[in-house]
Amino acid sequence: MAFIALGINHKTASVDVRERVAFTPEQLVEALQQLCRITPSREAAILSTCNRSELYLEQDHPSTDEVLAWLAGYHNLSLEELRACAYVHQDDDAVRHMMRVASGLDSMVLGEPQILGQMKSAYAVAREAGTVGPLLGRLFQATFSTAKTVRTDTAIGENPVSVAFAAVSLARQIFSDLHRSQALLIGAGETITLVARHLHEQGVKRIVVANRTLERASILAEEFGAHAVLLADMPQELVNSDIVISSTASQLPILGKGAVERALKQRRHKPIFMVDIAVPRDIEPEVGELDDVYLYTVDDLHEVVAENLKSRQGAAQAAEELVGAGVEDFMQRLRELAAVDVLRAYRQQAERLRDEEVLKAQRMLQNGTSAEEVLALLARGLTNKLLHAPSVQLKKLSADGRFDALAVAQELFALDEGSDKRSQ
Template sequence: MAFLALGINHKTASVAVRERVAFSPERLVGALQQLCQHTCSREAAILSTCNRSELYLEQDDLDVEQILLWLAAYHELDVAELRACAYVHADEQAVRHMMRVASGLDSMVLGEPQIFGQLKSAYAVAREAGTVGPLLGRLFQATFSTAKQVRTDTAIGENPVSVAFAAVSLAKQIFSDLHRSQALLIGAGETISLVARHLHDQGIKRIVVANRTLERASQLAEQFGAHAVLLSEIPQELVNSDIVISSTASQLPILGKGAVERALKLRKHKPIFMVDIAVPRDIEPEVGELDDIYLYSVDDLHEVIAENLKSRQGAAQAAEELVALGAEDFMQRLRALAAVDVLKAYRQQAERLRDEELTKALRLLANGCAADEALAQLARGLTNKLLHAPSVQLKKLSAAGRFDALAMAQELFALDESPDKQSQ
């Protein structure tokens, strides 16, 4: 039994690499099943967000190279390129890493809460795929419990800071008065919902939500008095948009250079501020080459985010201590579970030997044997049989020079204690 956490994130890989390693939602179930079929992983879950793609695995024996080869082949990448930016955590370090991720301690935005929901979704998808078993399932539950404790017992989640908040903060720097600005939000997921909330709170003049399905766009738009449109209507809306923020799960760019050029001409080159939060990217990188376009990717938000993190730094140490305790407690409970199977087998063996000797004693009594003699025979027979296997194994270990095992046997059977103490 071994846990493995392997992946890349915003610290180890550029957005260009991360978008190539990202798993699209509709392919996740198939990817998980393939991962377990083609590697030695007995249980698996995949977390894929804008900032990270991580595999959480349970294996008999760790085989990192096999997982790297599978991941590279799945995404049609050069394994050397992947190996250069991948990180690996095993056993307790893997448990601790997963808990740090869930608590927002490994995020671009320290303490951001969205990752907790994303990890819960990863767990749900893995359950749907049938790739989560008892061990990984216990790890997820322990991770959720620790992350909730971090939120409750520390100030890590106070003073809301997120990629969405950072994007809106940057927009405020470029447009001093958002009351006169119009925003076009592409997508209708959690990140865009947060962006809409922040913009609405800042009193922005108008919000338009564009999405693949009008129903999802309308549901979000209703919350903030916004206007809902389909993705196909983006070119018309772009003309009146001062701010464009996009975050979808599309595998191909939604907004190209040509469409933006046409909008700029109609706007008489009035500037447009754009933030592409998606991985893979929604906005073609070439759009950033245009005059009067201020295009930022998630990686460009670091400075804005760093400025808003100072209030959370003090809470991070307390959160780290809770995570360390959570990981240690989980591993202790897991090791205790390993002993349960051994104890169960040992008890079953002892009960079988007891029943055999009891049957013999009852037979002796039925044949007229004195009760005290039958009891003495029962005691002798049971003692001999219970001691036989351990005695044979201890002699073998002694002959092999396994004195560490002999010392452990002394501790196991409490042989260093006096008879008086053993009877207490």
């Protein structure tokens, strides 16, 4: 039995290679079944995200060459190209790797929470494909449990470490209930897309996307159930907006002090939280002088991000220790499971010998042998049969000079040198 974690990630492969090795959701079930059919893998799961593609396998004996060849062939890559950026972890190291990944310790953004959900999805798909059995299943459950402990007992994922997440987190601090808030997002680029995703996840009541072109705003708005408007429509939307986050490529400010003053009057000075992520700035600095406006710039957010990243790095050490404990606990349980089959076989053998001796004793009683004699013969016969195989093996081990095995046998049978003397 061997566990294997094999794959590529953002540390070992370029975006171009990661894109070519990625699996689409539609491919996963068929790929998993093919993987188990073509390679020596008895159990398998695939985790495929924008930053990594990893195979988690259980095999009789470690055999990675065939798996690498299958992966290269499946994605039409040369085996040499894949080998150059692939990594392989086995047994304890494979368990540790899976637990680190699920806990966000191996992510591009330290402690990011999405990876645990992605790993749970990988497990669910593998179950659907019928490629997860008892061993890999136990490993996934132990991985999820360890990741949950890391999230609960450390601050690894508490503080935002992206500008977009930091902006939304600040908004959440100011407005305790975002379900009743409207957000106006100015721009439709990558940063605003991330902001929209975070706001949507936080359950913001209404999101409005304002952009220079309505088409681009509409595409983003459709993804998150938002409303798209042109930049020219901002004054009307500003009146109803509690949160304003802007990130455009404009070289000049697009939101001035006068427009915000007018909006505040119509809002009866209900506070507005504003974040200007753009460089150059989208919101005139003078807006920050207004009462009832909380204005943050990208520099303010970078300070928050830097401080939070430092906090996460401090928590990472504690998280690594929890992962180490998780690995040790899982491997110990696995070793205990390995003894179950041996114990079961030994018990079955002992019960068979017992039944044979009991049957022999019953026949003797039926033939008129006294109970005292039958009991003595039963005890002697059962003792001899139980000790026969171990005695033969111990003599053979001794003859072969296997004194280490003799020491193990003494421990196994709970013997010690003084036992004979005490019994005399």
